[in-house]
Each structure stands twice: as structure tokens, then as C-alpha cells.
Amino acid sequence: MKLSEKKSLKKKEQILLSAVKIVNRHGYDGATMEEIAAELLMTKGSLYYYFKNKGDLMYQCHNLILSKAIDELKEHINEEDSAEEMLRNMIITHIDFAIEEQETFNLITRPYHTFNKEQLQEVLKLRKNYSGLFDQVIEKGLSSKAFKIKEPIIARMFMLGSMNWIQQWYNPDGRLSKKELQKIFGDYMIKLLK
Amino acid sequence: MKLSEKKSLKKKEQILLSAVKIVNRHGYDGATMEEIAAELLMTKGSLYYYFKNKGDLMYQCHNLILSKAIDELKEHINEEDSAEEMLRNMIITHIDFAIEEQETFNLITRPYHTFNKEQLQEVLKLRKNYSGLFDQVIEKGLSSKAFKIKEPIIARMFMLGSMNWIQQWYNPDGRLSKKELQKIFGDYMIKLLK
Amino acid sequence: MKLSEKKSLKKKEQILLSAVKIVNRHGYDGATMEEIAAELLMTKGSLYYYFKNKGDLMYQCHNLILSKAIDELKEHINEEDSAEEMLRNMIITHIDFAIEEQETFNLITRPYHTFNKEQLQEVLKLRKNYSGLFDQVIEKGLSSKAFKIKEPIIARMFMLGSMNWIQQWYNPDGRLSKKELQKIFGDYMIKLLK
Amino acid sequence: MKLSEKKSLKKKEQILLSAVKIVNRHGYDGATMEEIAAELLMTKGSLYYYFKNKGDLMYQCHNLILSKAIDELKEHINEEDSAEEMLRNMIITHIDFAIEEQETFNLITRPYHTFNKEQLQEVLKLRKNYSGLFDQVIEKGLSSKAFKIKEPIIARMFMLGSMNWIQQWYNPDGRLSKKELQKIFGDYMIKLLK
DNA sequence: TATGAATGAGTGTTCATTCAT
DNA sequence: CATGAATGAACACTCATTCAT
Numbered sequence: 001m002k003l004s005e006k007k008s009l010k011k012k013e014q015i016l017l018s019a020v021k022i023v024n025r026h027g028y029d030g031a032t033m034e035e036i037a038a039e040l041l042m043t044k045g046s047l048y049y050y051f052k053n054k055g056d057l058m059y060q061c062h063n064l065i066l067s068k069a070i071d072e073l074k075e076h077i078n079e080e081d082s083a084e085e086m087l088r089n090m091i092i093t094h095i096d097f098a099i100e101e102q103e104t105f106n107l108i109t110r111p112y113h114t115f116n117k118e119q120l121q122e123v124l125k126l127r128k129n130y131s132g133l134f135d136q137v138i139e140k141g142l143s144s145k146a147f148k149i150k151e152p153i154i155a156r157m158f159m160l161g162s163m164n165w166i167q168q169w170y171n172p173d174g175r176l177s178k179k180e181l182q183k184i185f186g187d188y189m190i191k192l193l194k
Numbered sequence: 195m196k197l198s199e200k201k202s203l204k205k206k207e208q209i210l211l212s213a214v215k216i217v218n219r220h221g222y223d224g225a226t227m228e229e230i231a232a233e234l235l236m237t238k239g240s241l242y243y244y245f246k247n248k249g250d251l252m253y254q255c256h257n258l259i260l261s262k263a264i265d266e267l268k269e270h271i272n273e274e275d276s277a278e279e280m281l282r283n284m285i286i287t288h289i290d291f292a293i294e295e296q297e298t299f300n301l302i303t304r305p306y307h308t309f310n311k312e313q314l315q316e317v318l319k320l321r322k323n324y325s326g327l328f329d330q331v332i333e334k335g336l337s338s339k340a341f342k343i344k345e346p347i348i349a350r351m352f353m354l355g356s357m358n359w360i361q362q363w364y365n366p367d368g369r370l371s372k373k374e375l376q377k378i379f380g381d382y383m384i385k386l387l388k
Numbered sequence: 389m390k391l392s393e394k395k396s397l398k399k400k401e402q403i404l405l406s407a408v409k410i411v412n413r414h415g416y417d418g419a420t421m422e423e424i425a426a427e428l429l430m431t432k433g434s435l436y437y438y439f440k441n442k443g444d445l446m447y448q449c450h451n452l453i454l455s456k457a458i459d460e461l462k463e464h465i466n467e468e469d470s471a472e473e474m475l476r477n478m479i480i481t482h483i484d485f486a487i488e489e490q491e492t493f494n495l496i497t498r499p500y501h502t503f504n505k506e507q508l509q510e511v512l513k514l515r516k517n518y519s520g521l522f523d524q525v526i527e528k529g530l531s532s533k534a535f536k537i538k539e540p541i542i543a544r545m546f547m548l549g550s551m552n553w554i555q556q557w558y559n560p561d562g563r564l565s566k567k568e569l570q571k572i573f574g575d576y577m578i579k580l581l582k
Numbered sequence: 583m584k585l586s587e588k589k590s591l592k593k594k595e596q597i598l599l600s601a602v603k604i605v606n607r608h609g610y611d612g613a614t615m616e617e618i619a620a621e622l623l624m625t626k627g628s629l630y631y632y633f634k635n636k637g638d639l640m641y642q643c644h645n646l647i648l649s650k651a652i653d654e655l656k657e658h659i660n661e662e663d664s665a666e667e668m669l670r671n672m673i674i675t676h677i678d679f680a681i682e683e684q685e686t687f688n689l690i691t692r693p694y695h696t697f698n699k700e701q702l703q704e705v706l707k708l709r710k711n712y713s714g715l716f717d718q719v720i721e722k723g724l725s726s727k728a729f730k731i732k733e734p735i736i737a738r739m740f741m742l743g744s745m746n747w748i749q750q751w752y753n754p755d756g757r758l759s760k761k762e763l764q765k766i767f768g769d770y771m772i773k774l775l776k
Numbered sequence: 777t778a779t780g781a782a783t784g785a786g787t788g789t790t791c792a793t794t795c796a797t
Numbered sequence: 798c799a800t801g802a803a804t805g806a807a808c809a810c811t812c813a814t815t816c817a818t
Contacts, residue, residue, distance in 0.1 A: 008777090027304060029223050033813065045815080046778050054813060107362065109303065110221060154370070154378050157363055158356040165355025168301065176348070184348055192386055198801065205802090227788065238788080240803050248788065396798095415692060417611050421792065433794080434799050442792060495750065497691065498609060542758070542766050549747025550740040556689065557739055564736070572736055580774055586780065593781090615809065626809085628782050636809065 024102040059119040083141030088186040147193040218296040253313040259298040277335030282380040341387040412490040447507040471529030476574040535581040606684040641701040665723030670768040729775040
């Protein structure tokens with residue numbers, strides 16, 4: 001890879017991070033190319049050198065965060081730990097993303113409104129990937145008899161839903177710290193699965 | 195009340211229902227006055243005869259659905275039934291709304307973006323009202339020793355979150371019918387609380 | 389004239405007075421049919437029974453006030469009084485109208501924008517009429533050698549302009565009362581003409 | 583300053599001049615962004631690149647003309663000339679602006695309707711500035727005993743009013759040329775003040 | 777590469793006007 | 798006579814997108 005290409009990639013990433021910030025603040029629709037560019041002291045025209053259009057940029061934002069989350073989740077999956085341990089770690093990660101990344105992690109309302117066909121396909125693939133990791137661990141728990149549950153898929157969606165909702169009500173200055181919350185949610189999940 | 199006033203109220207309701215439909219389709223921001231009017235074979239100008247502005251219309255949509263939901267929930271609360279029975283019924287109702295009403299019931303992302311100050315205040319009041327009904331039943335279950343749980347508020351949010359998420363993945367043609375889903379969710383909730 | 393016609397005329401006058409009030413408050417463009425009607429607890433649709441359109445109503449407002457002013461001016465013109473006395477009285481009247489009637493008496497900026505061709509013609513006739521009364525008195529003063537001035541028409545416009553401007557700066561709570569103002573303006577006018 | 587900035591400023595000025603033309607033709611309310619843009623073969627969207635909104639543009643129009651007028655007035659104020667000479671020159675300038683710039687110079691009816699709070703404040707400051715220059719010269723005439731007048735502020739408003747009115751009746755093809763008019767008005771003013 | 781500038785389609789809102797009842 | 802209701806044209810404003818330099 002040439003130096004110039006490297007530079008370009010770096011810039012692209014910078015823009016992406018700036019965009020993520022704005023999207024988390026104002027949502028996909030509320031984010032304007034102007035504001036994203038301003039964050040980096042650029043002009044909106046320049047964004048089109050790196051991204052085909054707004055949709056593309058938005059898609060890559062979501063993709064970036066989602067991929068990051070997948071990577072972090074994978075780190076918790078291994079042979080040594082028990083299903084319960086792994087799941088508790090995954091819950092911590094998910095809640096971290098839900099609270100910290102807000103909108104871009106939001107496994108969005110009406111994704112077909114924000115993304116085009118190809119993007120949507122890719123997004124759905126990633127999400128399947130993401131959910132699959134949870135399924136995998138639940139499956140492991142089931143085969144080791146640690147968990148007992150009839151509809152594991154529904155249970156997984158049940159769990160993810162409850163965690164995604166956190167961003168609607170979480171208050172950093174609230175009675176419970178993020179850590180305590182993660183602990184409680186872990187407990188509930190385990191209780192649910194056992 | 196005069197006949198003409200009745201008629202006007204009816205029209206207002208018609209518009210509201212039409213708006214709810216559009217909002218459920220495209221979200222609050224995506225809904226245009228034009229499309230809402232077109233649904234009723236009117237012109238957008240006419241909408242302003244009944245509603246002060248788009249914000250007002252959107253607010254009343256949300257208010258309408260939320261109030262309906264509250265009313266239905268209340269029907270399930272009484273002295274005879276056990277906390278478990280009541281809760282199961284409430285879950286059925288909530289899932290019905292989440293699936294059927296989609297966006298307008300969606301206990302929205304960034305409500306302060308969609309609603310103005312006064313509207314927001316009213317909306318938050320209604321939501322508190324709504325959640326309060328769940329809290330009430332959980333409380334009853336706790337005092338009758340039917341439920342055992344340490345953080346009832348968190349549990350309630352856990353439950354509501356999992357149900358709100360349903361609209362993201364529910365597929366009417368899927369393996370499980372809505373009814374089956376409601377049953378399973380009920381079971382999970384009870385397991386969680388016991 | 390039939391009773392019904394009399395009634396209709398009365399209603400027309402009521403509307404006119406209401407319209408004058410609104411116009412004085414918001415200007416010709418700023419006045420809305422809605423507000424004018426509301427002032428009389430009517431609905432705007434009804435106004436069209438009495439007036440062809442907004443332009444017509446606006447025109448008749450101006451016409452009404454202007455005619456009233458002409459009538460009052462005429463009362464000051466007679467054989468006995470000196471030109472100076474008559475002029476002083478006319479100044480008092482003019483200033484009264486300028487301050488009290490504001491916009492409707494405003495011998496308007498861009499009348500061709502507010503009025504149509506025929507209306508404009510009529511308005512210009514009335515205004516000529518109005519100015520003519522001042523000219524008449526100035527003429528009288530000139531022939532009686534009470535006044536000495538070379539360009540009486542210009543002088544008259546000079547005088548009217550200075551008085552019309554009063555409504556831009558007059559403050560009822562200011563240092564000078566309306567009466568004092570009228571006196572001072574009278575003095576200045578006489579000084580100018582002598 | 584960079585070349586591009588200079589260019590931008592120039593464009594801004596062009597737009598301003600175009601806007602002034604349109605406003606003089608149709609008034610502040612009557613001027614549409616569309617028409618202003620069309621005058622320069624632009625589309626209205628482009629105007630918003632240079633001005634925040636219509637109010638801003640309108641304000642800057644008025645500000646521009648008023649500032650220009652103040653500058654020209656100031657050129658007539660100096661130590662050598664007599665108060666009378668200076669005043670005659672100022673009258674010429676004022677009448678020039680009143681006739682040539684019409685609406686934008688019009689020391690407007692209901693400015694609080696056209697301008698927002700901050701703009702209004704600035705406008706009023708400029709106007710005070712403007713009137714103050716006249717007051718200054720009158721004051722000078724009074725202290726040199728060239729003028730004798732009891733209420734100099736009222737006299738100044740008397741004078742400005744008479745001149746502002748000129749734009750209502752001035753006809754370039756009339757009996758008197760602008761120059762002759764300016765001479766006559768000067769004479770009247772001096773007569774008034776002496 | 778980056779930018780300044782321009783565009784045009786879209787959207788909410790206002791309001792005079794019309795008309796059946 | 799009066800009204801409720803509907804209309805449609807007009808207008809300010811936003812914003813993604815384009816493109817010459």
C-alpha cells in the first residue's frame with residue numbers, strides 16, 4: 001500500500017469517528033454532512049471525496065461500531081470459561097456499547113429506511129453474526145446443562161431487547177452505576193436461562 | 195355538543211388515525227403533512243384547520259396510542275386476579291401494541307427531539323403512568339410473595355425493553371404466531387420475577 | 389330603504405371599525421381576515437358576504453378614515469376665522485388622526501401595492517381633496533397677506549410630511565403631551581408660512 | 583485577506599444591492615427571496631449561503647443604506663462651515679437618499695415588525711446616530727445665535743418628517759427638479775430655525 | 777485533495793378565497 | 798346570513814449533492 005493510500009484510509013477513519021459522534025448526538029436523519037465536516041474543520045464538499053454519499057457514510061458508521069462490538073464479543077468466547085462466565089462478560093460488553101455508542105450501535109429502528117438494499121443486506125449479516133455469538137454461548141450452556149430453556153432464540157432476543165432499551169433510560173448520574181447495572185442485568189439473564 | 199362539533203371531532207380522529215398509520219410507516223420525521231393528508235384525500239393545508247402544526251399532530255398521535263394502551267392495561271388490574279395472571283394479561287396487551295402500533299407506540303428514541311417542552315412533559319407523565327401500572331403489579335406480587343426480586347424497577351425496565359424490541363424482529367409470517375410469542379414472553383417474565 | 393338593508397349597512401360599518409382597529413395594529417398586510425372577523429366573534433367566511441375581498445375591505449377602511457378626517461377638517465373652514473386660526477385647528481385635527489388612527493390614516497407608503505387601480509384612483513381623489521383643504525387655507529392666508537410664501541404646494545407637503553411623521557416617534561408617555569405637541573407644531577407651521 | 587474571501591464579500595455586496603433594489607420596489611414584506619435571487623440569476627437556496635435568513639438580509643439592507651447615509655452626512659460636518667451651510671448640505675443628502683433609496687432608507691413604519699430584537703437595537707442605535715448629526719448642527723447654530731428655536735428636538739423631527747415624506751409624492755418628471763426641491767426645502771428649514 | 781459556491785427538490789406553514797349546508 | 802371546512806398558491810428555509818478551480 002502506498003503512503004498516500006494509507007493517509008487516505010486514516011482520513012476516512014477520522015471522518016468516520018467524527019460522524020459516529022454526530023450520529024450519536026442527533027441520530028442518522030438529524031446528522032448533517034455540514035456538522036460532520038465541521039467537527040473535523042473540513043467542508044462538507046470534501047466528504048464526498050471519501051464517501052459516495054450520506055447513506056454510505058452512515059452505513060460505514062454503523063458497520064464500524066458493529067464490527068468493533070463483534071470483535072470485543074469474540075474475545076470473551078473461548079474454551080476455558082463456563083457459558084455463564086462468558087455470557088456475563090458479553091453482557092458487560094453489550095451494555096457498554098449500548099450506553100456509550102447510543103445511536104450508531106442502536107440496532108436501529110427501521111434500518112431499511114436508513115440503508116439501501118446492499119447495505120441492509122450487509123448490516124443484517126453483521127447483526128446475525130453478532131446475535132450468533134450470543135446464541136453460541138447459550139447453546140454451549142444448554143449442552144453443558146448449565147442452562148435450561150425451551151426457545152433459545154426467543155430468549156436471546158428477549159435478552160438483547162432488554163439491554164438495547166437501557167440507552168433510553170440510563171442516567172450516568174442515577175442511583176446505580178453502569179457497573180452495578182451490568183451486574184444486575186447479568187444476574188437476571190442467568191436467572192432467566194437457568 | 196352540537197352536531198357540527200361532533201363531526202369535527204370525528205374528522206380530527208380520522209386525521210389522527212391516518213397520521214398514526216403514516217408515522218408507523220415512516221417514523222415521526224419521515225412522515226410528511228402531505229402524505230398524511232393524501233391518505234385522507236385532503237390537501238395538507240386542511241390539516242392546519244384541525245392541528246396547530248406538525249408537532250402538535252405528532253404529539254397527539256403518540257398521546258392517543260399511549261392513552262389507549264394505558265386504558266387497556268388498567269382493565270387488567272383488579273382485586274380478584276393474582277399478580278401473575280394480571281401480569282400475563284398486561285404482557286399480552288403491551289406486545290399487541292408494540293407489534294400493531296409500531297412507531298407511535300415506540301417509547302421513542304430521543305423524544306426531546308420530536309416533542310416540545312410542554313408535550314415532552316405530558317408524554318413523560320403518560321409514560322410514567324404506563325410503567326407505574328407494571329410496577330404496581332410487580333409490587334403486588336412481591337407483597338404476596340409470589341415474586342422475589344431485588345430491584346423491581348430495573349426488572350420492570352428489563353421487561354419493557356425486551357418487549358419493545360419485539361417490533362424490530364417480529365415477523366407475522368414467522369415460525370411463532372403472535373399468540374405463542376405472548377405466551378413465551380409471559381413465561382419468561384414470570385420466571386424472571388419468581 | 390328596507391330594514392334588512394339598514395341592518396346590513398350597520399353590520400358593514402361594524403366590520404369596518406373592527407378592521408380599522410386591526411389594521412392600525414398590524415398594518416394592511418399584517419391584518420388577516422381571520423383576526424378581523426374574530427374581533428367581532430364572526431368567522432372569516434362571513435366577511436365575504438359584506439366585502440368582495442380583502443382589498444375591498446382595506447380600501448373601505450382607508451376611505452372611511454380619510455372621509456372622516458376630511459369632514460372634520462371642513463368644520464374648521466369658514467368665513468369668520470382668520471387663516472391662521474383655521475390652520476391651527478386643522479393641524480390639531482390632522483395630528484389627532486395621525487396619532488389616533490395610525491395605519492389607516494397613514495397616507496400610505498406604496499398605496500399602489502395595497503389598492504387596485506380603481507381604488508387607487510378614488511383614494512388619490514380623496515387625498516387631493518384632503519390636501520386641497522390645506523391649500524385653500526394657505527391661499528386665503530396669502531391673499532390676506534397673513535402668509536408670505538413662494539411655493540405654497542411644496543409648503544403644504546412640507547407641513548403634512550412633518551405631521552405624518554409624528555406617528556413614528558410619538559410616545560403618549562413622553563415629555564410632551566399631545567396637546568403641547570399640537571401647539572408647537574402649529575407655531576412652527578405659522579412661522580414657516582409667515 | 584485571501585482572494586476568495588474578497589470575492590465572497592463582493593458577492594455578498596452584490597446580493598445586498600440586488601435586495602435593496604427589490605425592497606425599494608416591493609417593501610420588506612413584499613420582497614421574496616426568490617425575486618432577489620432571480621435578479622442576480624441565482625436560485626434562492628444560494629442566498630442562504632451568504633445570509634442566515636431573510637430577516638438577516640433585510641436588516642443588512644437597511645443597515646447598509648443607513649450607514650452610507652450617516653457617512654455622507656458626516657462629510658458635511660466640519661469646523662469651517664457655518665451651521666446654515668452645513669445644514670443645507672445635509673438636507674441635500676437626506677433628500678437624495680429619501681428619493682433614491684426609497685424603502686430601504688425609509689425610517690420604517692413598524693420596524694419591530696420587520697426586525698428582531700438585536701437587529702432592532704442596532705437599527706435604533708444607527709437612527710439615533712443619524713438624527714444626532716442633525717441635532718449637532720442645530721445645536722451649533724443655536725450657540726452661534728444663527729438659529730433661534732425653543733424645541734430643537736421637535737424641530738429636528740419636524741424637518742426629518744417633512745423630508746421623509748417627499749418619497750410619497752416626488753415625481754422625477756414633475757414641475758420641479760430634485761435640485762430645485764432641495765433648494766426650497768433648505769430655505770424652508772432655515773426659515774423655520776431662524 | 778480540498779473548497780467555495782451553487783443548486784433544486786422537498787417540507788412546514790400561512791392565508792385569502794370559495795362554497796355547500 | 799353565517800359558518801365550517803377545504804383548497805391551493807405562495808413563501809421561507811434546509812440539505813444532500815455537484816463541480817469547477
